[in-house]
Amino acid sequence: MSLELCGKARDLADRLGVKAGAALPGANVRELSHRLIAHGADNVYCADHPQLEHYRTLPYARAMCQLITRHKPQIVLYGATPLGRDLAPRIASEMRAGMTADCTDLQIGDYVEKQANKTHTNLLLQIRPAFGGNIIATIINHDRWPQMATVREGVVAMGPGDPKRRGETVEENVEFDDFDLAVRLIERHREPRKMNLKAARIIVTGGGGVGSRENFRLIHDLAGAVGGAVGASRAAVDSGFIGKEHQVGQTGTTVRPALYIACGVSGAVQHRAGMEESAKIIAVNRDREAPIFSIAHYGIVGDLNKVIPMMIRAVKERV
Secondary structure, three states: OHHHHHHHHHHHHHHHOOOOEEEEEEOOOHHHHHHHHHOOOOEEEEEEOHHHOOOOHHHHHHHHHHHHHHHOOOEEEEEOOHHHHHHHHHHHHHHOOOEEEEEOEEEEEEEEEOOOOEEEEEEEEEEEEEOOOOEEEEEOOOOOOOEEEEEOOOOOOOOOOOOOOOOEEEEOOOOOOOOOOOOOOOOOOOOOOOOOHHHOOEEEEEOHHHOOOOOOHHHHHHHHHHOOEEEEOHHHHHOOOOOHHHEEOOOOEOOOOOEEEEEOOOOOHHHHOOOOOOOEEEEEEOOOOOHHHHOOOEEEEOOHHHHHHHHHHHHHHHO
16 A cells, blocks of 8 residues: 555646655664565655554554644655554644545646635545445645545556666654553564455445345356456445455455456445446446446346356356
């Protein structure tokens, strides 16, 4: 996620004609700066401190606030990960700055303040679904800087990086008080990720139209036949058909597979935000007016309980 954002920061900085920086708080992390530079950072601000060895909200927020106060960036971006969603609002509150959560796109543009008859140029346009996904909102912050946003994982394509790219690593001193260190880490447990939808080249996703947990076996069978991973819409997850780790969409994982097969997925904007960049999309739905067909490359109107077994047989016969 951080490397994805370095590429986006590079793009935004080029449009503004300024440098792109990356904050690197932690303990013994200086050697990671070359990766951030390779992916677009001009300056890496390395806050190396023993108290930052493991993530805790207060020390990390204090370190970031000190860096922001010191260097006064126009824009600060965070990944919309569990860590970023915990950290970003606290920093925005401390800095008295505005922040937009879960952006799906970022652009640079102008804003005309009609009441004051004033034009604000080169603002960060923070784009995200709003009102339950019924509209796409563009949010701007012309007076409470820095402009802050968290960005959904996967919505920015990560470039390959240039190991020959040159940049500067700036050593930063940060200070903490007793309040910042009030929480102590007693034990640390790490559980391996069970699903990696982002790495899958083929994903077969079931939606609320699958109907039941038992019927969801058809999604698993089709995924097995085509050598793909199993995904799900939020409706399927909320109905208990499958676990949340399989969820694709605005509140799940953003994916860009070579082939995405959506079965019984209506195609609400929240779901489309997480998969519409797929190279090829096949949709199976009995409702020919379903929004998923508006972005599908191939659409099949029919009962998935009949269509999926036919697809499985066709794949196996072809193999």
